[in-house]
Structures are given as structure tokens and as C-alpha cells.
Amino acid sequence: MSDFLKHYQLVLTPLSPIHLGIGEDYEVTNYVIDDGFMYVFEPSRVALTEQQRKTLKSSATDLLKLQKFFKDNKDLFKPHAHRLVAVTSGIQQEYTNYLDNIPALNEPKNMQIQRSAYESHTLNNFIPGSAIKGMIRTAVLEALSGNKPELTLAQKADLSRKYTNFEKGLIGSFSSDAMRALKVSDLSAQNNFVASNIQFAINRKKNIGVPSHAPVVRIESIVMGQYRAFTGTSVMQQFSSELGQRVNKPLEVLPRTIAKNTDLSSMAKATNLYHYSRF
Numbered sequence: 001m002s003d004f005l006k007h008y009q010l011v012l013t014p015l016s017p018i019h020l021g022i023g024e025d026y027e028v029t030n031y032v033i034d035d036g037f038m039y040v041f042e043p044s045r046v047a048l049t050e051q052q053r054k055t056l057k058s059s060a061t062d063l064l065k066l067q068k069f070f071k072d073n074k075d076l077f078k079p080h081a082h083r084l085v086a087v088t089s090g091i092q093q094e095y096t097n098y099l100d101n102i103p104a105l106n107e108p109k110n111m112q113i114q115r116s117a118y119e120s121h122t123l124n125n126f127i128p129g130s131a132i133k134g135m136i137r138t139a140v141l142e143a144l145s146g147n148k149p150e151l152t153l154a155q156k157a158d159l160s161r162k163y164t165n166f167e168k169g170l171i172g173s174f175s176s177d178a179m180r181a182l183k184v185s186d187l188s189a190q191n192n193f194v195a196s197n198i199q200f201a202i203n204r205k206k207n208i209g210v211p212s213h214a215p216v217v218r219i220e221s222i223v224m225g226q227y228r229a230f231t232g233t234s235v236m237q238q239f240s241s242e243l244g245q246r247v248n249k250p251l252e253v254l255p256r257t258i259a260k261n262t263d264l265s266s267m268a269k270a271t272n273l274y275h276y277s278r279f
Contacts, residue, residue, distance in 0.1 A: 004237065004238055005235050005236070005237055005238070006235065006236040006237075006238060006264075007233065007234075007235055008233065008234040008235070008236070008264050009231070009233060010132075010184070010185075010187060010230075010231065010232045010233060010234050011190065011228040011230065011231050012127065012132075012187055012228070012229065012230040012231075012232075013225070013226065013227050013228055013229065014222050014223070014224050014225070014226060014229065014230075015224060015225070016224050017199070017221035017222065017223065017224050018116070018127070018221055018222040018224075019114070019116050019201070019219045019220065019221040019222070020116050020117040020127065020128065020131055021114055021115075021116065021117075021219075022115060022116070022117045022118075024114075024115045025112040025113060025114055025115055026038070026040060026112065026113040026115055026220070027112060028063070028066070028067045028070070028111045028112065029043055029066065029070060030042070030043065031070075031113075032070050032071055032074040032077055032078065033087055033091065033092055033095045033096075034074050034078065036086060036087060036089075036092060037084050037085065037086055037087060038084070038085045038086075038087050038113075038198055039074070039077065039078045039081035039083075039084060040081055040082060040083040040084070040085065041077050041078075041080045041081045041082060042080070042082070043070075043077070045080055046076060046077055046080050048076075052073065052076075055069060056069055067099055067111060068099050071095075071099045082123070083123050085196055085197060085198055085220060086195070086196075086197040086198070086223075087197060087198040087199075088197060088198065088199045088200070090199070090200055091198050091199065091200070091218060095111070098111070111218075112218070113198055113218045113219065113220060114201075114217065114218065114219045114220065115220050116196065116219070116220045116221060116222065119188065122188075122189070122192065124188070124189045124192065124193065124194050125189075125194045125196050125220075125222050126186055126187060126188050126189065126194075126230070127186065127187040127222075127230055127232075128186050129183075129184035129185050129186045129187070129232065130184075132184045132187065132232075133179065133182060133184045135271060135275075136179070136182070136184075136267050136268075136270075136271050137179050138274065139267070139270045139271040139273070139274035139275070140178075140179070140267060140270055140271075142270075142274050143270040143273070143274070180237075181236060181237040181238075182234065182235075182236055182237075182264075182267070183234065183235040183236075183237075184232065184233075184234045185232040185233045185234065186232060187230035187231060187232035188230065188231065188232065189229065189230065190228055190229055190230060190231045191229075194222060194223075194226065194229050194230070195222070195223040195226060196220050196221060196222050196223060197220070197221060197223055198218060198219070198220055198221075199218070199219065199221060200216060200217065200218060200219075201217040201218070201219045203217075234264055236264055
């Protein structure tokens, strides 16, 4: 008899930069950039002279002057940084050029940086288990759907409208969803540190040669290539055929066949197959 629950130890090596937004930003009053690093600090913990207080107060309603105040006093704020994040040369250049040429600017620029998911107690970036499970789910749906012919625009629009029923047909509804059998924990830093950097997010059109007019976005992303940087656990629930015989309407309340006698290894292979083809 197989175990009802199969436990797995997970380790993850990011093969590309990863940004998982949480709706939180690095605000312009909480960082300065210098020599290729962003110094993140809590400004209320920094002691200012009387003159600095007056300058800061007079700049409070002017975003340009406020940002320049922190840049001009970077040596005062840097020692109070509780987090250092590497920045790309493009981010460094934009920050320096922008704040050194304020008189020539007509409008203030929003220099906020989108923060990636992090643990409040360590400030390290982490990967939510829901993100891992969602990634696996997409790959499993792709594998179950099989080889599909090229669709016309009208067919794609029609398929989009029917997507909910299409997904239910492949993997089940809420109670019978096959992915209900898979539980994934959050993945935390293996060695209490994960390198990240600040870079621009590029929005490329699928059609080569078509320009993109998306706004400039600055994001924090986990650096690729960190071998086994994250670790976590996973549990796969196993459903026996005997259980199906003892439950009323098993097709409606028990996960579909894919969750039976399926291990995490097969799901990982489906995930790799899906994502490798898109790199």
C-alpha cells in the first residue's frame, strides 16, 4: 500500500531573473543609489542638523527637490542602510543624470522601484508556494491539452471565452481539481542570503519590429544562476481506487486521474518542457 502523503524536499535554482511583485515599492525617500548599489534605509532613524531639517521641510511639497535632498546627503544616509541591492549601470545612470539635471526638467519623474516578495523578518527575497504551484499548473494544463493546431484569431477569441470550461474538462472543477492534491510551501533562502538587483523591465512585442510604448518600469529581481538558492517542502496527496469506491460521486469530489499515482518528478518534467521551449 502506497503512502497517503508523499513528502518532497525542494531546492530551486533560478534560471532567469525572477520578480514577484507584492504591491510594495522602494520609495524615493527610502533609498539612495551610489557606486552600483542601492542603499535602503528608514529616514526617521537618521539624525539631521537644524539646517538639514529646514532644507528637508522646504522640499516636502516638491518631489524633485525632495529626491535631490536625499541624493545630495547620501553619505549621511548610507551608513544607516539596512539593505544593499546591486543596480544595473542603466539604473545608476538614470538616477544620476536625472537628479543632476533638475533645472532642465519640466516634470518630476516617478523613481519608485517595484519590490519583489520578501520575508519581513529577514528581508530576504523568497518565492511563494502559490507561485510555484501556479507555474506547475500552467505546465500540466499544457501537457494535458496535447498538440494543438494553429488557431485563427476568431478561434482564439472563442477559446478564451470558453477557457473556464476548457480548464475544468482537463483538470477538474474546484472540488475535483487535480492540483488540489499538491501542497507547496514557500521557498526561502537556503543560506540566509539571496542576491537580487535593480533593473528595467522590458516589454517586448511578439511581432519583431513593432515598437513598444509601455512606460518605463524599474523592478527588483532575483539574480539568475544562484545554485540551489531556495529550499522548501512539498506534499503530494495520493488517492487510491478503494477510496473512490467508498465516496459518493467520486468524479465530482476527488481529484482527477492525473493526481493518482503521480509524483512531483513527472510534474517537474512537464514544467521544464513547457518553460524551456519559451526561453
